[in-house]
Structure formats: structure tokens, C-alpha cells
Amino acid sequence: MKIFGVIFAAFQNLVFLPILVILIIFLIWRFLKTKNIINKLGCESNKSRKSFLFKNYSSKKNVIKLILLITAVIFIFVALLRPQFNIGDKKQEFVNQKGRDLFIAIDISRSMLAQDLKPNRLEFAKQKIKKLVSNLKAERVCLIIFSGASIVQCPLTSDYGAFFMFLDQLDVETISSGTTALDQPINQVLSVLNTQKNKKTKLLVIFTDGEDFSSNLAYVREQAVSNGLKIFTMGVGTVQGAPIPFINEMGEIQGHIKDDSGKVVISKLNEGILNILAAETGGQYFKLSESDNDLRGLISDVESFEKENFEDKKLPEMQDRYNYFLIVSLACIIVEWLL
Known part of the structure; x- marks a missing residue:
């Protein structure tokens, strides 16, 4: 805040x-x-x-x-x-760099609290994002959070310290009670790219468990293809799934979320929709694992795209x-x- x-x-x-x-x-x-x-x-x-x-x-x-x-x-x-x-008088600095713009979207819906990855899906994804960004070379990164809607949490920057600061602010208190809409982060990125008409390399990485309740994902996917936006999807969770803990205002687990019939809801990784979304937009799907093979594959793909010159605004370190x-x-x- x-x-x-x-x-x-x-x-x-x-x-x-x-x-x-x-x-x-x-x-x-x-x-x-x-x-x-x-x-x-x-x-x-x-x-x-x-x-x-x-x-x-x-x-x-x-x-x-x-x-x-x-x-x-x-x-x-x-x-x-x-x-x-x-x-003191620390103002924003502008530096000329050559690299790629990488938009990173992370799902903050309640299902990301499931603990089939430790300590939970959200924290596991955050650690993976930190490793990903730390291994990038002169790329600008943007952090987008989404559930039923999306917000730019950190604008495009090569100041990784500032990026990590915004990423660290995501915790249990940030979790949205709403459902997931995969079309929202894609729409958000397309809106940003509309202001950058000459951009050649357009990359979006989505960290999510794949639970999707969007109504127009097919249309947004077509828009992404026509605009040359490559989407890489990172599956967070397991196909066996896990219950979604109910956490009170003090951050304590108070049982698990149940459906209308009183049964405990099991949230499972939906690999099918993530595979399709990545394949049809020219990207690739990776399932997050304890090893870093998933990140190595993603970094290799990102580095295969052409670099561009850009003037980057460096955020003052807070x-x-x-x-x-x-x-x-x-x-x-x-x-x-x-x-």
C-alpha cells in the first residue's frame, strides 16, 4: 500500500x-x-x-x-x-538498454492457497518468479496480478530490486476471494502493447493453476495471436489437487472451503487449458516442479527472441x-x- x-x-x-x-x-x-x-x-x-x-x-x-x-x-x-x-534527492533515472519486455502475471485467486506445493501455490510461484527474473539478462519485467480482474502491480522496469519489492507484497492478505479469469491478464498486456506499436518481441508468462471462469478466453486468445503476443503458461499445482484452506483475518487456517453441498472443494491443476493457450499463441507450457528444469526451458525460449533497444525508467530503491x-x-x- x-x-x-x-x-x-x-x-x-x-x-x-x-x-x-x-x-x-x-x-x-x-x-x-x-x-x-x-x-x-x-x-x-x-x-x-x-x-x-x-x-x-x-x-x-x-x-x-x-x-x-x-x-x-x-x-x-x-x-x-x-x-x-x-x-534525500533520489530521482528516477533513465537508462538506455537492449533487451526484451517480459510481462509476468501471477494468479492470486483463493485456489492459489492450496498446499499441494509447499508452503502453498502462491509462495511457490513467487519463488519461481524470483529465480526466473534473477537469471534473465537485461530484460525489462512487468508484474501483473489477477483473479477475476487484473492489476499492474509493477510497471515495466529493469530495476529488479523494485520488482522483487512489489512481488514480496503479495501474501495471504492479497489473495482475492473471487474466481480466476485467464483473459484478464492477456487483456491487460494487450492494452499496454497498444501504446507500443513498434514493439517486435511481445512475451507474457502466466503463473496459474489453470482454473478458468472467463467468458471470452477464445476471443482474447485470437487477439493475442493477431497482435503477435507469445504466451507461456506455468502450471502451479498438481493434477491430484488439494483442498483450499480457509484463512481468517489473522492469517490462521480455519478449516477448508466447501461447496454448497458441504463437501470440501479440491482444486486441481488444469493442464489442458494451459497447454492450448500456450500452443495457439506460439508459446509453451511448463509445469512447475521442485527442480529448475521448468525455468531453464522457459529462459531458453525467452532468450531465443530478438532483443530491442529501449529507454528504461529505473525506479528509486525503497x-x-x-x-x-x-x-x-x-x-x-x-x-x-x-x-
Whole structure:
């Protein structure tokens, strides 16, 4: 999640917001209660006794201590969200390179939580994508996520550090509850390519379990062929399949998804549709495995296509800055303690 130029890499920790609110309310309640008690004692005491009892009490000091504590807990909460940003005047750089544009689409539908690949299909696919990109040579890569719809998660770039950062943000919290539509990432890539009319090499790699509920895949496939888009499909899962875990808001498995009749849904790899999609668009189908033979075959195919010259926008590297927030929080706590 990006807000005001700051990326929060652990935005799922926003679930702790109610705890933050409760803690702030408690601090304010404690402050008001203490103030009320002191006021009552002050009214019941004579002037000399009041002066003796509250000689070290300062209303202004207590307000400052309250502000410091509230600031400390807020900054600790922000640190939990893992803010990432650049310090200094690091602007985007443009570099001229020669290579190929590779669009990588990853399925984030709920079936990708099935655990027939360890730890689950989504994480297994992410590791494969990292290996794929790490072994490419001067290629620009684009990350697209899809389920019933598709989104460009990371635009075309040769800055692999930035690409991996966006890839790492995909986790259980990102998973969509919708179904899979294979036509969506293809449409997304075709839309991008429409702005690049002179592009010769057009490559799309789709990581998915092949479960498809799109209504016009055949038409979109024809559009891909007519536009020269080569589609490589990477099968994620096994033909035997596995149940789809139901995961609550805390990321804990709470049983498995069931159909209307109460039976546990088994998600299986659909190799047939992936084979057809790849073959008819001039690409190739690979089934993901523990070995890297699948990636070696894909990389060999990608490198067989012609390279092109392009001016690439290099994204500034975003770094974790949560430590600054923890330092401010610690400083507030120390000052509050000393007052």
C-alpha cells in the first residue's frame, strides 16, 4: 500500500488499529481520572496541606507526558506497517538498454492457497518468479496480478530490486476471494502493447493453476495471436489437487472451503487449458516442479527472441525506514520517564 509516496510493506498489520485506539483511549482516561482525583483532594485539603501534597504536581507536565506517550504508541504502530521511502534527492533515472519486455502475471485467486506445493501455490510461484527474473539478462519485467480482474502491480522496469519489492507484497492478505479469469491478464498486456506499436518481441508468462471462469478466453486468445503476443503458461499445482484452506483475518487456517453441498472443494491443476493457450499463441507450457528444469526451458525460449533497444525508467530503491519511527518512539518514552 502506497500513501503520500510512502510504501507500507506490512499493511496487513492494520488489523492492530483497534488495539492502538483502545490504548490511546486508556491513556487519556487515566490522565483525566488522575486529574479528577487530584482536583477532589485539592478541594478537600486546606491551603497548607494542598501545597505540601501537590508541590511536585504540574498539570502542564502531565499533559506533556500524555502527548509523549500517545506519540510513542502511534509511532510504534506505524513502524509495524513497515514504512518504506527514500531519504534525500533520489530521482528516477533513465537508462538506455537492449533487451526484451517480459510481462509476468501471477494468479492470486483463493485456489492459489492450496498446499499441494509447499508452503502453498502462491509462495511457490513467487519463488519461481524470483529465480526466473534473477537469471534473465537485461530484460525489462512487468508484474501483473489477477483473479477475476487484473492489476499492474509493477510497471515495466529493469530495476529488479523494485520488482522483487512489489512481488514480496503479495501474501495471504492479497489473495482475492473471487474466481480466476485467464483473459484478464492477456487483456491487460494487450492494452499496454497498444501504446507500443513498434514493439517486435511481445512475451507474457502466466503463473496459474489453470482454473478458468472467463467468458471470452477464445476471443482474447485470437487477439493475442493477431497482435503477435507469445504466451507461456506455468502450471502451479498438481493434477491430484488439494483442498483450499480457509484463512481468517489473522492469517490462521480455519478449516477448508466447501461447496454448497458441504463437501470440501479440491482444486486441481488444469493442464489442458494451459497447454492450448500456450500452443495457439506460439508459446509453451511448463509445469512447475521442485527442480529448475521448468525455468531453464522457459529462459531458453525467452532468450531465443530478438532483443530491442529501449529507454528504461529505473525506479528509486525503497528501503525500510521503520527504525526511524522506533527511535522517535523510544525517545518519547525516555523523555516521559524523565519528566
